[in-house]
Amino acid sequence: MDKAEQTMQDNLLKNTGKSLSEWTEAVKALKFEKHGQIMKFLKEEKGLTHGFANFIALKTLATDAGSFENKDDLIDSQYKGKEHFRPIYDQLIADISKFGNDIEIAPKMANVSLRRKKQFALLSPVTKTRFEIGINLKGQEPSGKLLPSGNAMCTHKINLTAIGDIDQEVMDWIHKAYQNAG
Incomplete structure (x- = not known):
């Protein structure tokens, strides 16, 4: 719990x-x-x-x-019918984990919350055609791949459709949110 x-x-x-x-x-x-x-x-x-x-x-x-007893089962359930997005999740977790050893990975029913002292990102296969990274960057103007969220859980979002969409810009935005959450 x-x-x-x-x-x-x-x-x-x-x-x-x-x-x-x-x-x-x-x-x-x-x-x-x-x-x-x-x-x-x-x-x-x-x-x-x-x-x-x-x-x-x-x-x-x-x-x-x-x-869910096993958090891996919970994550697996998020990708039923959206298995093609699992490599995006796995790559993001691997890359984000390099930011520091203070990251809490908290799977929920529909997404995975990433937290330090507070949530900084939310990873979610929202549809069969769109993977969304919710990011908390209060006061940040949307720019490039960083879009306004329209979601109360996050201030911004980045939409991905393939693993190749994970580039330096994406990682820089997530890293900035990570830094702000500590």
């Missing part, structure tokens, strides 16, 4: 008086099959916030990143 998940679990108990296991057992007893059904019940019937309801729904259905 990562730090953010532990904080969410601690706050759930503190704010609702029930532990995560108590909530998931109660929801399982209702035999809901869909995430949306659980969310609706928890928000409307139990008055939980969206964040807590989502957390409980993900844990109840075991559809969150934390429910």
Whole structure:
């Protein structure tokens, strides 16, 4: 369990008086099959916030990143049907890892977060034709391959379609974000 998940679990108990296991057992007893059904019940019937309801729904259905025992399996699942993008991910991880030994590689359901003291990049095979590197560079004007993101998780993005798209400019932007995150 990562730090953010532990904080969410601690706050759930503190704010609702029930532990995560108590909530998931109660929801399982209702035999809901869909995430949306659980969310609706928890928000409307139990008055939980969206964040807590989502957390409980993900844990109840075991559809969150934390429910994967093996993080490699989680990464593999991101590339199902997009296997041609796996070499891009592998190359980026190899190159970014050379920046320093303080990088946390945190796989999620749809992407992999790269963090130091804070997140600096997000690697994601977003479609079958586009791999996206989300980058956090607050205050940086978009330039060259660095585009505005439109995503709350990152300030900018770089789109890739092939491993050959990883060039010095791409690595320089990621390295700048890495430096700013430490």
